[in-house]
Amino acid sequence: MATDGPLLDVRGLSVSFPAPRGERLTVASGVTFDVGAGEVVGLVGESGSGKTVSSLAISGLVAAQGGRVEGSARLDGTELVGLPEKELRQLRGARVSMVFQQAIRSLNPGLTVGEQIAETVRRHRQVSRKAAWDRAVEMLDRVGIANPSARAQEYPHQFSGGMCQRVMIAMALCCDPRLLIADEPTTALDVTVQRRILDLLLELRAEQDIAILFITHDLGVIAEMCDRVVVMYAGEVVERGTMLDLFRRPRHPYTQGLLDAIPRGRGRRLVSIPGTVPPPMALPSGCRFAARCPYAEPGRCDAEHPPLRQVGDGSSGTREARCVRAEELELSGVVTA
Ligand SMILES: Nc1ncnc2c1ncn2[C@@H]1O[C@H](COP(=O)(O)OP(=O)(O)OP(=O)(O)O)[C@@H](O)[C@H]1O
Ligand SMILES: [Mg+2]
Structure with a gap:
């Protein structure tokens, strides 16, 4: 069933795995984004942020690992969450493929x-x-x-x-397929081979009008490949926007931290964000990034869990950030032209 909506429409997708003592550990929660036909969307975030589990959930590959998926992921109008394995097998490879x-x-x-x-x-x-x-x-x-x-x-x-x-x-x-999910397809390769694979993906996209969900922790690769970007942190989407807008003016301090970590030019030092991603069993009740955030305000940022919400006037497409200070902060991007 074809619809006028986006090719892939992911809404409130959550993934949990069984943990000791009969509890469940939620490793991705409320993940929401979409991919238009022929579009390349980057999914970026540090290790453990939930990029792979989210994409496996979309492809119906989480149940095989004992995971449970809630929420919705529609491909061309077909709901993938809860679809019987037999039908998922028909879809995988034919309408959505993974590398x-x-x-x-x-x-x-x-x-x-x-x-x-x-x-x-x-x-x-x-x-x-x-x-x-x-x-x-x-x-x-x-x-x-x-x-x-x-x-x-x-x-x-x-x-x-x-x-x-x-x-x-x-x-x-x-x-x-209409959608290719590429999960770190070039990470294990040396730089020149990586270059050729990225060029190949861009060529195939131009020839076949295939949409790509491109998963990586490398924002340099995102800048080259993607039309839009989804940033994940500790199992959640923390920012969404067009590639240029997000690189020019990040709205979440975590995105700014990732942008700062892109080495620019020779001799530039790679700046990494101090601290580590909180594990799924020890998530704070307020903003999940607050403990590492240079802009965090005690009593405000650690008080309530912020929702992902629209920032700006919408003139540069959907622009969302999960930060209570998104409007008041003047964060610096990397694209100045
Ligand atoms: N089968 C599983 N059972 C239990 N926990 C899992 C399972 N698969 C993943 N996780 C947990 O889910 C969280 C998110 O993992 P995921 O692999 O999606 O991260 P990622 O963003 O893809 O990281 P990376 O950049 O290292 O690939 C991690 O805390 C991980 O330990
Ligand atoms: Mg991964």
């Missing part, structure tokens, strides 16, 4: 890469073995693997890390 950090681990070492891609094609499309194989070779070619018909007959261990990542992207895109 993870360590491609080699997601590939089957006992099958040639051609067989693996062809198998994915046949899972979703009623085509002959020959047609599926041809599609696999075509996809390997499309992601820049030289001599694709010969390489299709090789096994994953015969490919480098960067090539495995290309194979994963070929597999993710072989059934023309």
Whole structure:
């Protein structure tokens, strides 16, 4: 069912896992954002902020790990939360695909890469073995693997890390999904290989009008890749906005801290935010960032848990921050032009 709304509409998504003594640990709460057709949206935040669990919840992969998902995630109008596994399997690979950090681990070492891609094609499309194989070779070619018909007959261990990542992207895109969730797809790769994979994703996006949810902790990569940005901290969305607006004028002190941590030019020191993200079992009752925030006001910021709310006049699209001081603070960004 197609709708006029965004391609992916995530609202109030929460993920919890069983903890000792029968309790549940909530690791993502009230996560709300959307991705338009053909748009690249970055999901950024320090390690443990809930980026991966949120994306796994969207793909229906949390239950397999014993997790529970609440809230809503609609893809083209179809509610994904609570959808039976059989239907989710139909959607995964066909309408939404994922690429993870360590491609080699997601590939089957006992099958040639051609067989693996062809198998994915046949899972979703009623085509002959020959047609599926041809599609696999075509996809390997499309992601820049030289001599694709010969390489299709090789096994994953015969490919480098960067090539495995290309194979994963070929597999993710072989059934023309509308949404690709890329979870740190280049983190394990060296800088030049990373560059080529990012270029490839941008090319594929331009060619196929595919939307990408790009998960990373690297704001430099976000600046290059994304139209809009969602910032997560300690399981929550703390800021949302267009990439340029958010880089020009962050509205949450945490975003400013992340921007400060981008090394600019030679010799510039990487500034990291002092302190650590509070773990899910020890979240403060007020603002979750207050203990690390240089602007926190005692008695105000630690008193109440702030909601994610609209800031500014809306002239530069949806602009939201989870900070009671969002309007009064003049935070500095990195884009000055
Ligand atoms: N299967 C699980 N069972 C219990 N807790 C989990 C499980 N998976 C993730 N968590 C917890 O959920 C929280 C969020 O983890 P998540 O992997 O989503 O973080 P992330 O933002 O992707 O971090 P990173 O940048 O390191 O990938 C963490 O506290 C993590 O320990
Ligand atoms: Mg992760």
